[in-house]
Amino acid sequence: MGLTHIIDRRLNGKNKSAVNRERFLRRYRQHIKKAVSDAVSKRSITDIERGDNISIPSKDLDEPTFRSGHGGLRETVNPGNKDFTTGDRIAKPSKGQGEQGSGQGEASDSGEGVDEFVFQISQEEFLDCMFEDLELPNLVKKQLKDTTSFKYQRAGYSNQGNPAKINVVRSLQKAYGRRLALTGKKRESLKKLELKLMDLESSTEDDTTEIRTLKLKIEKFKTRIKKIPWIDDVDLKFNQHVKIALPSTSAVMFCLMDVSGSMSKMHKDIAKRFYILLYLFLKRNYKKIDVIFIRHHTSAKEVDEEEFFYSRETGGTIVSSALKLMNDIIKQRYPAIDWNIYAAQASDGDNWNGDSPLCLKVLREDILPQIQYFAYIEITKLEHQSLWDEYESLSPEFPDNFAIQTISNESEIYPVFRELFSRKESHHG
Amino acid sequence: MGKPSDNNYISTSSEWSFELIEKYDEAIAKIAKEYKLDTYQNQIEIISSEQMLDAYSSVGMPLGYNHWSFGKQFLNSQQNYKRGQIGLAYEIVINSDPCIAYLMEENTMMMQALVIAHAAYGHNSFFKGNYLFKTWTDASAIIDYLVFAKNYISKCEERHGIDEVEKILDSCHALMKYGVDRYKRPPNISAKEESKRQEEREMYMQQQVNELWRTIPLNQDNQDEVFHTQFPDEPQENLLYFFEKNSPLLEPWQREVIRIVRKIAQYFYPQRQTQVMNEGWATFWHFTIMNTLYDRKLVDEGFIIEFLTSHTAVVYQPPFDSKWFSGINPYALGFSMFQDLRRICESPTDEDKQWFPDIAGSDWLETLDFAMRNFKDESFILQYLSPKVIRDLKLFSIKDDDQAEHYHITAIHDENGYRYVREQLSLQYNLSMQEPNIQIWDVDLRGDRSLTLRHIPNQHIPLADSTESVLKHVHRLWGLDVHLYSVEENETLAEFHCPPLNTEKPE
Numbered sequence: 007m008g009l010t011h012i013i014d015r016r017l018n019g020k021n022k023s024a025v026n027r028e029r030f031l032r033r034y035r036q037h038i039k040k041a042v043s044d045a046v047s048k049r050s051i052t053d054i055e056r057g058d059n060i061s062i063p064s065k066d067l068d069e070p071t072f073r074s075g076h077g078g079l080r081e082t083v084n085p086g087n088k089d090f091t092t093g094d095r096i097a098k099p100s101k102g103q104g105e106q107g108s109g110q111g112e113a114s115d116s117g118e119g120v121d122e123f124v125f126q127i128s129q130e131e132f133l134d135c136m137f138e139d140l141e142l143p144n145l146v147k148k149q150l151k152d153t154t155s156f157k158y159q160r161a162g163y164s165n166q167g168n169p170a171k172i173n174v175v176r177s178l179q180k181a182y183g184r185r186l187a188l189t190g191k192k193r194e195s196l197k198k199l200e201l202k203l204m205d206l207e208s209s210t211e212d213d214t215t216e217i218r219t220l221k222l223k224i225e226k227f228k229t230r231i232k233k234i235p236w237i238d239d240v241d242l243k244f245n246q247h248v249k250i251a252l253p254s255t256s257a258v259m260f261c262l263m264d265v266s267g268s269m270s271k272m273h274k275d276i277a278k279r280f281y282i283l284l285y286l287f288l289k290r291n292y293k294k295i296d297v298i299f300i301r302h303h304t305s306a307k308e309v310d311e312e313e314f315f316y317s318r319e320t321g322g323t324i325v326s327s328a329l330k331l332m333n334d335i336i337k338q339r340y341p342a343i344d345w346n347i348y349a350a351q352a353s354d355g356d357n358w359n360g361d362s363p364l365c366l367k368v369l370r371e372d373i374l375p376q377i378q379y380f381a382y383i384e385i386t387k388l389e390h391q392s393l394w395d396e397y398e399s400l401s402p403e404f405p406d407n408f409a410i411q412t413i414s415n416e417s418e419i420y421p422v423f424r425e426l427f428s429r430k431e432s433h434h435g
Numbered sequence: 436m437g438k439p440s441d442n443n444y445i446s447t448s449s450e451w452s453f454e455l456i457e458k459y460d461e462a463i464a465k466i467a468k469e470y471k472l473d474t475y476q477n478q479i480e481i482i483s484s485e486q487m488l489d490a491y492s493s494v495g496m497p498l499g500y501n502h503w504s505f506g507k508q509f510l511n512s513q514q515n516y517k518r519g520q521i522g523l524a525y526e527i528v529i530n531s532d533p534c535i536a537y538l539m540e541e542n543t544m545m546m547q548a549l550v551i552a553h554a555a556y557g558h559n560s561f562f563k564g565n566y567l568f569k570t571w572t573d574a575s576a577i578i579d580y581l582v583f584a585k586n587y588i589s590k591c592e593e594r595h596g597i598d599e600v601e602k603i604l605d606s607c608h609a610l611m612k613y614g615v616d617r618y619k620r621p622p623n624i625s626a627k628e629e630s631k632r633q634e635e636r637e638m639y640m641q642q643q644v645n646e647l648w649r650t651i652p653l654n655q656d657n658q659d660e661v662f663h664t665q666f667p668d669e670p671q672e673n674l675l676y677f678f679e680k681n682s683p684l685l686e687p688w689q690r691e692v693i694r695i696v697r698k699i700a701q702y703f704y705p706q707r708q709t710q711v712m713n714e715g716w717a718t719f720w721h722f723t724i725m726n727t728l729y730d731r732k733l734v735d736e737g738f739i740i741e742f743l744t745s746h747t748a749v750v751y752q753p754p755f756d757s758k759w760f761s762g763i764n765p766y767a768l769g770f771s772m773f774q775d776l777r778r779i780c781e782s783p784t785d786e787d788k789q790w791f792p793d794i795a796g797s798d799w800l801e802t803l804d805f806a807m808r809n810f811k812d813e814s815f816i817l818q819y820l821s822p823k824v825i826r827d828l829k830l831f832s833i834k835d836d837d838q839a840e841h842y843h844i845t846a847i848h849d850e851n852g853y854r855y856v857r858e859q860l861s862l863q864y865n866l867s868m869q870e871p872n873i874q875i876w877d878v879d880l881r882g883d884r885s886l887t888l889r890h891i892p893n894q895h896i897p898l899a900d901s902t903e904s905v906l907k908h909v910h911r912l913w914g915l916d917v918h919l920y921s922v923e924e925n926e927t928l929a930e931f932h933c934p935p936l937n938t939e940k941p942e
């Protein structure tokens with residue numbers, strides 16, 4: 007036996023199981039999605055962006071093997087006898103499967119007897135599951151339509167270009183090649199002459215005239231070779247870049263909320279959760295995203311997040327004020343050409359009656375034509391009012407970028423969200 | 436050793452270092468040599484607890500192919516570990532040459548020494564010496580084979596998709612315990628040859644199978660008695676082998692996957708049959724070696740007390756009525772038996788002389804060495820379980836007959852009971868008694884080529900509810916109808932079919 011090798015493996019990768027873990031998640035995707043969906047409806051908003059414990063019924067994960075069932079005759083040896091003697095009879099526990107303790111075969115290794123298999127997934131995996139199968143409406147259209155943002159990408163070399171883009175290596179390579187090609191013959195002759203000269207010089211010393219003419223000739227060739235320019239215009243190579251149209255990767259999201267007296271804390275809480283879902287979802291699709299909060303009662307105001315969710319107002323409701331403000335902000339700061347625009351409006355459905363047609367007008371004429379998606383959620387358990395009816399009439403006109411939904415309690419937030427953004431097959435074309 | 440009252444402690448702090456590990460290993464190796472332990476070369480690897488979790492979930496293989504069930508195992512251990520429900524085993528040792536033993540970086544110096552003695556000298560010598568390991572495993576080739584297997588499976592995934600490969604692996608895993616030849620000696624696995632021959636085999640096997648089916652139409656003209664011969668000639672216990680060779684519809688790569696699972700099952704087969712012996716042997720040796728270190732004043736009192744605390748926990752056997760009880764602790768039973776065997780050799784009582792005339796008073800090293808080499812759990816217990824160990828563990832035998840109203844105590848740790856308890860305990864470690872006996876019985880060559888399996892119940896014990904699901908896996912591997920009959924004394928007790936038979940339409 008040789009010497010023992012002692013090896014420090016601690017620096018080796020520790021995620022050897024990562025692939026197997028991922029295979030597991032892949033296989034139980036459906037279970038995990040369900041668990042995530044349950045978690046989303048239960049959790050408080052600030053909690054959403056975090057990993058979670060997922061639990062799956064153990065029986066669903068079973069790896070079946072041929073095993074012995076209950077019944078039959080079995081005899082087992084056990085340790086720790088206290089007062090049994092041979093021949094004793096012990097009453098069986100009343101019916102049912104009270105057979106544990108009879109050390110049958112190997113004890114199971116993986117927490118058997120526990121009904122739930124619990125494990126953790128990361129935040130990333132959690133969100134992945136949460137937004138799986140969801141899609142931002144009209145993203146495709148936007149990509150095709152607007153080619154306002156560009157990126158330059160290298161695309162080989164060209165013979166023209168500005169001096170800043172000269173590719174030195176390529177240019178010198180070309181120059182060298184050209185010099186070789188143009189001077190080939192001359193250098194061949196030059197070599198011959200030089201050899202001849204060497205011969206002459208070593209053999210005789212008298213033939214000076216011949217040597218002199220030879221030297222002259224050699225000199226002539228040398229100058230001719232030198233005349234070939236070291237680098238020429240034709241040698242120059244330039245890095246070529248092509249302009250590639252990029253889909254716009256910046257998005258703005260408008261959160262519109264009614265904060266009038268009729269909106270209770272419960273309403274706002276539901277709205278907030280919905281907005282957070284939307285925000286997380288957009289964040290996964292766009293590199294950069296701006297969020298604009300607009301709250302309104304009888305008049306609208308752009309506010310920060312804190313104020314948006316927490317301050318209270320009283321009074322009546324004029325929805326169109328928020329829509330108008332939104333339109334103004336778009337015009338001033340978020341031209342539709344450069345921005346993907348999303349908007350979500352939450353309300354309890356209350357509006358000053360005469361205002362609803364105006365809302366419709368602003369939406370139809372100003373807002374909807376230039377934005378990606380507008381989702382209206384009405385948080386109410388009551389009958390719909392005029393605002394809903396007006397909005398509903400818009401749906402057929404803008405089937406792709408306008409949607410309305412009702413939420414009556416917290417557990418509906420996530421399903422409604424999924425409904426709004428579920429991937430639609432028939433969209434393209 | 437040394438001057439009296441003087442010491443030559445290797446270390447006195449609980450912090451370990453590479454230098455110290457080396458020193459301890461040297462000291463332990465020296466003692467092991469004195470005790471004539473014959474081992475493969477050792478390779479000791481220091482790993483972190485995360486890496487230990489990884490090692491856990493690959494069932495102790497240093498590398499394995501990818502499969503979701505290993506991921507499940509990993510998540511499970513990870514969760515339990517995080518919750519503090521389990522501590523990590525402080526060692527994993529691989530039956531390979533060189534023999535790889537993992538030490539966790541969190542261990543104290545004492546633990547590292549304990550693991551070295553236990554794994555690198557205890558288990559290692561068992562792997563090298565025990566007849567089952569010698570017959571069934573080729574320690575020098577296993578790592579290469581696992582590399583081959585991993586690469587092959589991932590190649591299959593690329594070519595046929597993860598789902599397809601996963602399906603066939605699921606089915607193979609379900610039948611993994613039925614993937615060994617219990618009686619035949621398997622040929623050695625060599626990775627190089629394995630990949631060289633793999634392609635030839637693909638071609639050949641496919642031909643074989645085709646051949647098998649081609650004879651059918653030819654023979655249809657002269658249907659006669661000859662045709663009633665059964666296929667296979669004899670019932671087959673190695674289901675995976677049968678499918679690999681004879682399943683009519685599998686693709687060559689699927690046969691190769693079956694083969695891989697089968698080979699790995701075979702590699703682990705000896706471990707399943709020698710749990711008590713293997714752990715008992717390793718525990719006996721760590722105990723003996725650590726005490727020798729102490730006797731020679733190479734370690735101090737703190738060290739040996741820490742050791743004894745840990746050792747005592749490992750060999751604790753909770754009584755049957757304790758809430759900690761989960762069957763017989765193989766460490767406890769195995770350790771007691773080897774320890775007792777030494778006692779019988781060194782200071783036999785009259786009882787020992789009566790029960791073990793051949794070994795009472797013999798050379799203990801030779802006797803233990805012989806026992807380690809030539810037995811498996813079942814035969815080891817039958818041969819060596821002494822009345823003293825039965826008394827110490829207070830073993831008793833209890834019968835549970837589902838026809839009877841009471842449990843019946845059939846024997847306890849007394850004069851009349853020793854032999855009976857010993858036989859019963861031995862049976863308990865007989866794998867073929869513990870796992871349902873299921874064999875390939877017949878293929879209907881004349882008709883629909885359906886496959887019939889037979890279950891021969893042991894002591895009227897029926898098959899569990901999982902049978903239906905396992906049969907689906909059998910069906911996947913066979914590709915055609917599959918039937919399973921539980922037959923006891925020519926009486927069919929239960930039957931299972933996949934796909935389920937068309938039962939009469941309900942009215």
